[in-house]
Structures are given as C-alpha cells and as structure tokens.
C-alpha cells in the first residue's frame with residue numbers, strides 16, 4: 870500500500886516535471902522562430918503615449934509607426950538601442966528592452982493595416 874502511494878507520487882511528479890519541460894521548450898523555441906505581434910501589442914502600450922495606441926500618432930512631430938515595414942522598424946530600433954541613431958527620448962526608452970521585445974513590437978506595428986491619407990498636412 871505504502872509502496873504504491875510512493876510510486877504514484879513519483880509518477881505524478883515525473884509527469885509534472887516533464888510537462889513543465891515541454892512547455893518551457895515549446896515557449897522558448899516558438900519565441901526564437903517568429904516574433905509575436907499579440908505580445909508586441911501589449912508591450913507597445915509603453916509607446917502609445919507618443920506614437921498613438923495603434924501607431925498613428927496625434928502629434929505632428931512624432932512619426933507614425935502603423936503599417937511600417939518590420940525590417941525598417943527593427944533597423945531603427947536597433948540603431949536607437951546601440952546609439953548609432955541619436956535621440957534622447959528614444960535612446961532611453963529602447964536601450965533596456967530585449968531583442969525579443971523589440972521584434973514583437975515591430976511585428977505588432979507592421980501588422981496594423983495602413984490607411985492611406987492619415988498624415989497631417991500643415
């Protein structure tokens with residue numbers, strides 16, 4: 870009786886550890902494969918105060934990001950991160966962010982459908 874209980878506990882613990890490993894592995898390999906625009910939308914909350922909730926900024930001196938090419942966004946974000954593109958605000962915001970966060974955010978903004986003619990002419 871006792872032995873069986875111990876065996877059951879061992880089996881359950883082994884299954885739980887195995888499941889946790891599978892989950893962790895799946896999550897990390899999924900991340901490495903493809904940027905996640907859904908996660909990026911949540912992370913982009915930090916940007917919305919200036920660039921607008923959907924990347925269409927209300928202020929004419931702040932660029933729109935909606936519908937911008939993923940590759941262009943990544944080039945600019947990496948340039949702000951390593952300081953080759955200099956802007957006090959953007960350097961501070963982007964420097965602490967991880968590559969994965971930036972890829973997710975770039976995937977989000979590039980996925981926003983672009984509506985032609987939203988730019989403001991003075």
Ligand code: HEC
Pocket residue numbers: 912913915916917918919920930931932934942945946955956958959962974
């Ligand atoms: C406090 C306001 C502010 C916040 C918050 C902010 N930005 Fe910016 N962003 C700016 C300004 C101003 C510029 C133009 C800077 C320049 O001339 O280089 C800019 C430029 C950019 C550019 C370059 C666009 C282009 O057309 O080259 C990208 C990309 C960008 N921001 C992404 C982000 C992301 C991603 C976040 C959030 C993690 C963010 N920004 C948060 C103000 C802000």
